[in-house]
Amino acid sequence: MTEKNKAKVREILDTYLECNHHRKTPERYAVLDAVYSIDGHFTLEELDAELTKRNFRVSRATLYNTMHLFIELRLVMRHSLVDGTKYEACYYNDSHIHQVCSVCGQVTEINVPAVTAAVNDLKLQRFRKDTFALYIYGVCSTCQAKLTRKKNDK
Amino acid sequence: MTEKNKAKVREILDTYLECNHHRKTPERYAVLDAVYSIDGHFTLEELDAELTKRNFRVSRATLYNTMHLFIELRLVMRHSLVDGTKYEACYYNDSHIHQVCSVCGQVTEINVPAVTAAVNDLKLQRFRKDTFALYIYGVCSTCQAKLTRKKNDK
DNA sequence: ATAAATGCAAATATTTTGCAAGCGC
DNA sequence: GCGCTTGCAAAATATTTGCATTTAT
Numbered sequence: 626m627t628e629k630n631k632a633k634v635r636e637i638l639d640t641y642l643e644c645n646h647h648r649k650t651p652e653r654y655a656v657l658d659a660v661y662s663i664d665g666h667f668t669l670e671e672l673d674a675e676l677t678k679r680n681f682r683v684s685r686a687t688l689y690n691t692m693h694l695f696i697e698l699r700l701v702m703r704h705s706l707v708d709g710t711k712y713e714a715c716y717y718n719d720s721h722i723h724q725v726c727s728v729c730g731q732v733t734e735i736n737v738p739a740v741t742a743a744v745n746d747l748k749l750q751r752f753r754k755d756t757f758a759l760y761i762y763g764v765c766s767t768c769q770a771k772l773t774r775k776k777n778d779k
Numbered sequence: 780m781t782e783k784n785k786a787k788v789r790e791i792l793d794t795y796l797e798c799n800h801h802r803k804t805p806e807r808y809a810v811l812d813a814v815y816s817i818d819g820h821f822t823l824e825e826l827d828a829e830l831t832k833r834n835f836r837v838s839r840a841t842l843y844n845t846m847h848l849f850i851e852l853r854l855v856m857r858h859s860l861v862d863g864t865k866y867e868a869c870y871y872n873d874s875h876i877h878q879v880c881s882v883c884g885q886v887t888e889i890n891v892p893a894v895t896a897a898v899n900d901l902k903l904q905r906f907r908k909d910t911f912a913l914y915i916y917g918v919c920s921t922c923q924a925k926l927t928r929k930k931n932d933k
Numbered sequence: 934a935t936a937a938a939t940g941c942a943a944a945t946a947t948t949t950t951g952c953a954a955g956c957g958c
Numbered sequence: 959g960c961g962c963t964t965g966c967a968a969a970a971t972a973t974t975t976g977c978a979t980t981t982a983t
Contacts, residue, residue: 646958650964686965704859727850758913759912761901807938836940
């Protein structure tokens with residue numbers, strides 16, 4: 626993530642905290658920066674490691690609180706995949722389509738403009754649409770091969 | 780869920796267990812039946828309650844094991860929403876689009892044929908696509924009204 | 934008879950909570 | 959100074975695991 630983009634999300638947080646009379650604590654900015662420095666999905670544990678690497682220690686409670694805040698602000702997306710809960714910076718990310726193998730748990734982000742457009746064009750009643758996540762479940766070719774082999778063995 | 784449809788999913792489980800030389804335990808059929816008797820999303824706790832109501836007791840471990848199996852078989856879908864993990868019978872269910880309010884957590888299932896078609900038409904490389912789940916995040920009108928009111932108060 | 938599946942209980946992992954202390958406004 | 963936010967530690971939940979026992983094949 627470029628510095629310019631990090632500045633932009635920092636500004637979004639800034640504006641929100643000011644408008645809603647919440648505090649601009651160093652923790653919130655440090656966590657945001659860490660989040661936007663990690664590429665792709667990450668666990669809470671990994672986020673904590675990133676912060677430690679930067680010599681910034683936050684408590685578990687604050688980490689959870691802050692992630693909840695960021696999710697409400699659409700700065701972070703939470704995914705619950707086969708191998709546990711993962712987070713992801715989502716402000717500069719319009720690839721919300723995940724291909725998930727339910728055998729091995731492997732997740733691949735894919736880009737499908739037609740689907741993205743269909744979702745974005747969607748008009749919802751009494752609902753302010755902000756973002757979306759699409760999970761396509763199936764079996765990857767590697768696992769498919771293993772399954773076929775296993776069946777033949779028997 | 781009609782009895783006819785329950786019979787159909789039971790048959791799917793049956794065929795799978797036979798072909799793969801796994802055991803047809805009473806637990807597996809009892810859990811499947813309970814799953815397909817509950818309407819909409821449910822927690823593990825609620826599933827356990829349904830089984831207890833039917834005088835069928837299964838251990839926590841078996842419940843988790845069985846749900847994992849059903850998920851692989853596409854008989855069950857697992858959702859991780861704001862208010863925790865939810866499961867859902869999914870074999871006779873093609874409404875996989877969820878509208879999720881990130882403030883109150885309310886989930887509404889919606890039907891959008893255009894989007895469903897776009898996803899179903901999708902061709903993926905080296906991946907056997909089975910099913911999908913789409914989550915559209917935003918703010919419901921009730922929460923939106925509350926937020927606006929709060930902002931005006933200040 | 935054999936191996937897979939279950940139950941149980943303990944271990945682990947994950948998330949929330951209450952309260953005292955710290956600090957942004 | 960006020961009261962939101964944090965850290966801490968404990969509590970509450972959720973999920974997995976090892977092992978003895980049961981049971982489907």
